[in-house]
Amino acid sequence: MTISEFARLVGLAPSALRFYDDCGLLPPAEVDATNGYRYYDASQADRARLLRDLREIDLPLPDVRLALDAPAAEVAELVRAHLRTLEAKSTATREAATRLLTQLLSQRTTAVLGGPEFASAVRQVAPTAAPTDEYPGLDCVLIELSPEEITFVATDRYRLAVRTVRPVEFAGATGRVLAPAADLMALSRWIAAGDVVRVEVDGGLVLAREDEARALPVSDAEYEARALPVSDAEYPAYQQILEGLAPPVCRVVVDRVALLGALVGREVVVLDLESDALRIVDVPPGSGDEVRLDAIGSGTARVGFTASMLAAALEASVGPDVLLEICEPARPVVVRSADQGTFTTLVMPVRLDG
Numbered sequence: 001m002t003i004s005e006f007a008r009l010v011g012l013a014p015s016a017l018r019f020y021d022d023c024g025l026l027p028p029a030e031v032d033a034t035n036g037y038r039y040y041d042a043s044q045a046d047r048a049r050l051l052r053d054l055r056e057i058d059l060p061l062p063d064v065r066l067a068l069d070a071p072a073a074e075v076a077e078l079v080r081a082h083l084r085t086l087e088a089k090s091t092a093t094r095e096a097a098t099r100l101l102t103q104l105l106s107q108r109t110t111a112v113l114g115g116p117e118f119a120s121a122v123r124q125v126a127p128t129a130a131p132t133d134e135y136p137g138l139d140c141v142l143i144e145l146s147p148e149e150i151t152f153v154a155t156d157r158y159r160l161a162v163r164t165v166r167p168v169e170f171a172g173a174t175g176r177v178l179a180p181a182a183d184l185m186a187l188s189r190w191i192a193a194g195d196v197v198r199v200e201v202d203g204g205l206v207l208a209r210e211d212e213a214r215a216l217p218v219s220d221a222e223y224e225a226r227a228l229p230v231s232d233a234e235y236p237a238y239q240q241i242l243e244g245l246a247p248p249v250c251r252v253v254v255d256r257v258a259l260l261g262a263l264v265g266r267e268v269v270v271l272d273l274e275s276d277a278l279r280i281v282d283v284p285p286g287s288g289d290e291v292r293l294d295a296i297g298s299g300t301a302r303v304g305f306t307a308s309m310l311a312a313a314l315e316a317s318v319g320p321d322v323l324l325e326i327c328e329p330a331r332p333v334v335v336r337s338a339d340q341g342t343f344t345t346l347v348m349p350v351r352l353d354g
Contacts, residue, residue: 003028006040010048017048025065026051050075057082087244091237098174108202109172111145113165115209118199119192121152121163122184124316124343129181130156137233140178145170145201153238154181159313160238160332160346168196177201178231187226205230241346245334248325252297254278256322256337260314262291266307268350273301273326283352301326303333304350310335313345 007014020026021038026048028038040048047068054064059082067075122141131139135157142153147170152163187207191197194209208225252273259278263269268283275298280291283304303326314322317337325334332346 001040001042003038003040006044006048009042010045010052012048012052020051023061025061025068054079058086087240088237091240095176098176108200109145109175110170110201111150111167111199112169112196113150113167113199115194115197116192117165118197119188120318121150121165121343122188122191124163124318125152125154125161126181126185126188127154127312127316128156128159128161128345129154132157135234135236137178137231137235139181140231140233140235141181141184142176142178142235142238143199143201143205144174144176145199146174150199153235155236155238157236158309158348160241161313161316161344162238162242163343165342175201177205178233178235179205179228180231183228187228190226204228241332242344246327246331248299248327248334250297250299250301250324250326252278252295252324253321254293254295254324256314256317256320258293259322260311262293263307263311263314268304269307269310270302270304270352271324273297273299273303273324275299299326301329302352303329304352305333305347306350310347313347316345317343 001009003014003017007017012020017026017028017038017040021028026044029041029044030039031037032039051064051068054067057079059067059078063078063082067078070078126141129139129141131137138155138157140154142151144151144153145167147167149164150167152161152165154161190209191207196210198208200206200208205228206225207228210224250273252275259280262280266280266282270281270283272279272281273295276295278293278295280293282289313335317335319337321337323334323336325336329349329352332348335345335347337343
């Protein structure tokens with residue numbers, strides 16, 4: 001068939017087919033020696049479509065050359081590695097753009113939050129913060145500010161806590177700031193006492209609480225301010241962790257307080273999750289009593305936890321019930337308040353195969 005006919009068949013432009021012929025990636029089945037016209041065979045369609053799809057995800061030509069003649073498993077691994085590169089680049093680009101916009105606009109970022117909700121977010125995520133040698137900034141809470149939501153993030157590399165809050169008001173550029181978790185926790189009662197608290201980011205972080213002695217609208221109120229130190233340490237790209245979660249194979253809602261109570265005095269536990277029950281067994285088996293809790297869910301799973309780590313995630317949640325989502329035993333488990341979707345904790349399980 002002619003190059004135009006083949007181009008329509010495989011979804012490539014004739015100019016692209018000429019380019020791939022020049023590159024040696026997709027030579028035509030026949031070239032007319034007289035006029036140089038290229039002709040293709042239907043048997044080349046699968047290779048052409050694979051080439052098209054690989055280029056649509058911006059896979060570099062050297063990798064495309066390898067993939068076209070590689071087994072499917074190797075092609076899949078090339079694609080996965082390329083996606084990881086794209087995701088890392090996307091995160092770095094987004095962070096650089098945020099910094100650049102903040103600098104270019106030279107504008108203070110201001111968000112107004114309800115005091116009790118702000119304090120609740122701090123109390124939920126801040127206990128998760130703990131520094132490591134690789135990431136000393138993990139003793140901080142990452143606060144990301146945008147007109148749509150304010151996101152609070154903390155992690156110790158084994159747990160990740162994320163809470164979002166809708167601002168009452170927002171002005172300025174989107175931004176982010178790292179504030180010491182201990183300082184935020186120390187101010188949590190002060191924050192909770194304000195009807196509204198203004199968050200101001202302009203090279204530093206200032207929290208300003210409405211003066212309760214004056215019953216004035218937010219725009220006219222006087223504010224009592226607290227300045228907090230900020231860190232310029234590197235912070236892990238937590239978005240990649242959340243975006244990389246596979247769909248859960250098991251989702252179970254269970255009584256939060258009952259599950260928390262069943263963990264008391266235990267070190268390592270196994271959770272056997274079913275559609276109507278959650279069973280808790282000590283590791284090694286026989287070292288403690290088995291506990292059965294009623295549950296509502298779908299799917300089955302068996303996953304192990306350090307009891308204190310799972311308990312900390314449950315304590316940070318609110319409400320009578322908790323939702324557990326498991327994608328696989330060696331991947332982070334999502335722990336959510338069943339009635340508050342704005343707070344999410346990820347907890348790393350422990351290996352059960354020794």
